[in-house]
Amino acid sequence: MKYLSKLHKILEDGNFAVTAEIGPPKHASAHGIRHHAEMLRDYVDATNITDCQTAIVRISSIASGVHILDCGIEPIVQMTCRDRNRIAIQADLLGAYSLGMRNVLCLSGDHQKFGNHPTAKNVYDVDSMQLIYLLRRMRDEKKFFSGEEIKEHEPRFYIGAVANPFADPFEFRVDRLEKKVEAGAQFIQTQCIFDMERFERFMEMVRERGLDQRVHILAGITPLKSWRAAKYLQTGVSSMLVPDSLVERLKNAEDQKREGIEVAIEQIKYIKEKVKGVHGVHIMAIAWEEVVPEIVERSGLYPRPKVDLE
Amino acid sequence: MIIAQQKPIKEIAAMIADCKKVLLAGCQGCVAVCLAGGDKETEILASALRIMRKLEGNPLEAVTYAATRQCDPEYIVPMDDLVKDVDAVISLACGVGVQYVAERYPDKWVVPALDTKFIGGSTVHGVWEEKCGLCGECILHRTGGICPIIRCSKSILNGPCGGSQYGKCEVSKDVDCAWQLIYDRMKALGRLDKMMEIQMPKDWSKSRDGGPRRAVREDVIIE
Numbered sequence: 403m404k405y406l407s408k409l410h411k412i413l414e415d416g417n418f419a420v421t422a423e424i425g426p427p428k429h430a431s432a433h434g435i436r437h438h439a440e441m442l443r444d445y446v447d448a449t450n451i452t453d454c455q456t457a458i459v460r461i462s463s464i465a466s467g468v469h470i471l472d473c474g475i476e477p478i479v480q481m482t483c484r485d486r487n488r489i490a491i492q493a494d495l496l497g498a499y500s501l502g503m504r505n506v507l508c509l510s511g512d513h514q515k516f517g518n519h520p521t522a523k524n525v526y527d528v529d530s531m532q533l534i535y536l537l538r539r540m541r542d543e544k545k546f547f548s549g550e551e552i553k554e555h556e557p558r559f560y561i562g563a564v565a566n567p568f569a570d571p572f573e574f575r576v577d578r579l580e581k582k583v584e585a586g587a588q589f590i591q592t593q594c595i596f597d598m599e600r601f602e603r604f605m606e607m608v609r610e611r612g613l614d615q616r617v618h619i620l621a622g623i624t625p626l627k628s629w630r631a632a633k634y635l636q637t638g639v640s641s642m643l644v645p646d647s648l649v650e651r652l653k654n655a656e657d658q659k660r661e662g663i664e665v666a667i668e669q670i671k672y673i674k675e676k677v678k679g680v681h682g683v684h685i686m687a688i689a690w691e692e693v694v695p696e697i698v699e700r701s702g703l704y705p706r707p708k709v710d711l712e
Numbered sequence: 713m714i715i716a717q718q719k720p721i722k723e724i725a726a727m728i729a730d731c732k733k734v735l736l737a738g739c740q741g742c743v744a745v746c747l748a749g750g751d752k753e754t755e756i757l758a759s760a761l762r763i764m765r766k767l768e769g770n771p772l773e774a775v776t777y778a779a780t781r782q783c784d785p786e787y788i789v790p791m792d793d794l795v796k797d798v799d800a801v802i803s804l805a806c807g808v809g810v811q812y813v814a815e816r817y818p819d820k821w822v823v824p825a826l827d828t829k830f831i832g833g834s835t836v837h838g839v840w841e842e843k844c845g846l847c848g849e850c851i852l853h854r855t856g857g858i859c860p861i862i863r864c865s866k867s868i869l870n871g872p873c874g875g876s877q878y879g880k881c882e883v884s885k886d887v888d889c890a891w892q893l894i895y896d897r898m899k900a901l902g903r904l905d906k907m908m909e910i911q912m913p914k915d916w917s918k919s920r921d922g923g924p925r926r927a928v929r930e931d932v933i934i935e
Binding site: 483484488510511512513515524526527528529530531532535536547564565566568569570571574577578580581584585593640641 | 866875
């Protein structure tokens with residue numbers, strides 16, 4: 403089998419994958435990105451680079467990807483549908499591939515209302531489902547989104563998508579995942595899991611449909627710094643489910659940060675051992691990238707497999 | 713219908729600050745129904761401007777007229793005499809009416825009194841809601857009679873996105889998730905299988921696409 407990326411091989415080989423997330427900065431220096439990349443290099447298989455997350459202007463995901471590649475980590479370029487039409491999406495992804503990026507994660511993107519340019523016009527020329535389908539077609543049928551033939555050097559991305567088991571309507575979430583798999587998604591990263599019970603119900607439905615045999619699911623893990631952070635996600639962010647028990651646990655902890663790390667490690671171990679059909683974790687340590695190595699190591703996921711694609 | 717709302721009066725006054733006499737042209741079409749630019753609103757705005765200017769010691773003469781509608785040139789013609797000696801025309805029509813008035817009177821300063829908002833209807837008296845995105849190619853037969861183009865804040869065609877919770881959109885607890893509504897309706901109609909079809913990208917050349925769209929019915933054109 404010819405692998406599209408290192409992450410592709412790791413997942414196809416049956417390894418329990420570890421990906422993390424690096425959020426680019428709101429300025430023009432890559433110092434922080436490179437610092438985090440150096441720190442994470444030996445502990446993850448690939449890192450996502452967010453695409454102006456929460457609609458806040460930052461260094462672009464593809465430009466950040468260049469820095470990350472340079473530091474020896476495989477990037478997962480996040481591509482939202484919010485800011486680019488079908489022409490710009492294709493142009494940027496052709497460029498990303500030419501720069502050595504091999505994984506792309508397709509998302510709708512947070513609405514601009516939440517960001518630092520709430521008066522901007524959003525695009526949504528294509529949606530995440532269509533983006534998945536069209537990128538697969540670009541690779542497998544050598545066609546631009548319009549259907550025009552790509553004569554040579556078509557981009558051959560390993561295609562990822564997201565799933566949110568905590569959004570509604572719950573019963574449609576697995577349907578929508580199946581739809582993404584049909585469209586061409588090969589790996590899935592989930593929204594941050596805090597409500598394990600709901601995630602397990604979701605995975606049960608995934609297994610009933612046999613979807614875990616058709617796509618690699620990486621469970622989203624977010625270590626929380628404080629009970630206030632937990633409370634904020636519980637009440638201030640749409641489509642997150644944070645149980646009161648978790649908020650209380652952090653509130654009662656002597657050292658909330660340590661407790662947040664402990665919770666994340668417990669979750670990873672639990673998912674790895676008890677939740678069938680999950681093929682890895684995606685650690686989103688928001689503005690707290692430095693805790694990822696400890697979490698990976700103490701979850702028993704270190705060292706990472708060495709992969710040589712050549 | 714077209715839903716419009718009046719601009720703040722200070723903004724309207726600023727547009728005609730250098731005028732001594734103006735015509736306020738109302739419209740008895742959509743904007744009368746949505747209580748923004750009909751006879752009543754036209755008279756009230758005229759009075760308000762007169763009072764405002766009087767208080768400033770710079771009186772304004774304001775005459776009024778309410779056209780049957782301003783989106784057909786023939787209904788603008790009766791304004792000719794009134795327009796002759798005014799310095800400006802304030803149109804209380806939607807953006808279409810303002811343009812027809814400006815077109816008819818090339819040497820007149822024509823300004824809008826309304827902000828044209830959207831195509832919609834009323835939910836209760838005094839509340840209007842957007843329902844149609846004017847995309848140029850209706851897809852309501854594929855979405856259970858609920859328009860995701862305009863009612864989904866991301867216009868997605870394969871929803872609901874991950875921002876839908878408790879029936880509401882991520883942008884606001886006051887906004888229903890259009891795709892939750894579509895899901896509920898498809899479920900009630902026993903057509904959830906439709907939701908599994910991947911809807912392909914829309915042909916936006918049929919929508920706003922750089923240049924005005926035209927609709928032609930050759931059979932009714934009078935030479």
